[in-house]
Amino acid sequence: MAYTVKQVADLSGVSPRTLRYYDEINLLKPAEVNESGYRLYQQPEIDRLQQILVYRSMGLSLKEIQKILDHPDFEIEEALRQQKAQLAKRRAEIDELLLLVEQTLAHYKGEKNMSNEEIFDLFKNESWQENENLYGEELQEKYGEETVEDSKKKWLGHSEKEFQEREAAEQEMLTKLKEYGQAPQLPSDLAQEIFKLHKTWLEYSWQNYSSEAHRGVAEMYVLDERFSKYYEERVGKDAPQWLREIIHFYA
Numbered sequence: 001m002a003y004t005v006k007q008v009a010d011l012s013g014v015s016p017r018t019l020r021y022y023d024e025i026n027l028l029k030p031a032e033v034n035e036s037g038y039r040l041y042q043q044p045e046i047d048r049l050q051q052i053l054v055y056r057s058m059g060l061s062l063k064e065i066q067k068i069l070d071h072p073d074f075e076i077e078e079a080l081r082q083q084k085a086q087l088a089k090r091r092a093e094i095d096e097l098l099l100l101v102e103q104t105l106a107h108y109k110g111e112k113n114m115s116n117e118e119i120f121d122l123f124k125n126e127s128w129q130e131n132e133n134l135y136g137e138e139l140q141e142k143y144g145e146e147t148v149e150d151s152k153k154k155w156l157g158h159s160e161k162e163f164q165e166r167e168a169a170e171q172e173m174l175t176k177l178k179e180y181g182q183a184p185q186l187p188s189d190l191a192q193e194i195f196k197l198h199k200t201w202l203e204y205s206w207q208n209y210s211s212e213a214h215r216g217v218a219e220m221y222v223l224d225e226r227f228s229k230y231y232e233e234r235v236g237k238d239a240p241q242w243l244r245e246i247i248h249f250y251a
Contacts, residue, residue: 008045022049027065
């Protein structure tokens with residue numbers, strides 16, 4: 001059965017404009033374009049669209065989705081099994097966060113007494129979980145599950161004072177990186193200060209520091225658009241590249 005753009009839009013909830021855009025960027029090409037110029041989709045295209053929507057709901061960019069779907073080893077059944085496992089993990093994480101929020105709400109309503117330390121522990125758990133959702137898979141692949149688990153233990157073991165010190169180190173580093181961008185120069189005292197602040201920031205969550213791992217993180221800032229976006233939004237468009245160059249020079 002062939003589906004028109006309107007039929008696919010009605011079926012999937014994806015707008016005709018979005019379908020045309022997917023066609024333009026070669027993410028989802030129609031099976032054919034008939035003599036009247038209508039795009040027609042067959043079942044393989046419908047199946048691919050389903051995969052696109054699942055991956056989009058998991059937070060992947062269109063560029064990342066295209067790489068996955070166009071990989072020669074891609075198999076839809078295996079992809080569905082992996083997606084099911086990831087979604088089950090996310091559901092468990094969301095359930096845990098809901099419980100944390102309920103406990104905090106009960107505290108503020110006077111239904112449950114919680115110390116500042118307990119409230120702060122809830123915050124640390126939520127903060128770690130957010131980071132895990134965004135970058136967990138990539139970090140485990142690059143550094144190993146044991147290293148990531150050690151980092152989690154160190155993170156959750158922070159006192160409120162240590163957490164505030166870590167946040168302050170990052171904010172100072174971002175401020176200096178913005179200043180550095182006005183006249184980038186290596187070597188320089190400012191660049192060295194930025195490196196030391198970034199190293200300090202990392203050591204709050206790393207069990208063991210290594211120059212090699214530090215350089216590896218710097219590469220992710222440039223190659224992974226999620227990391228790049230973090231620094232671009234806070235400092236400027238070229239910030240990931242500046243930070244990478246500084247880390248590679250001093251690490």
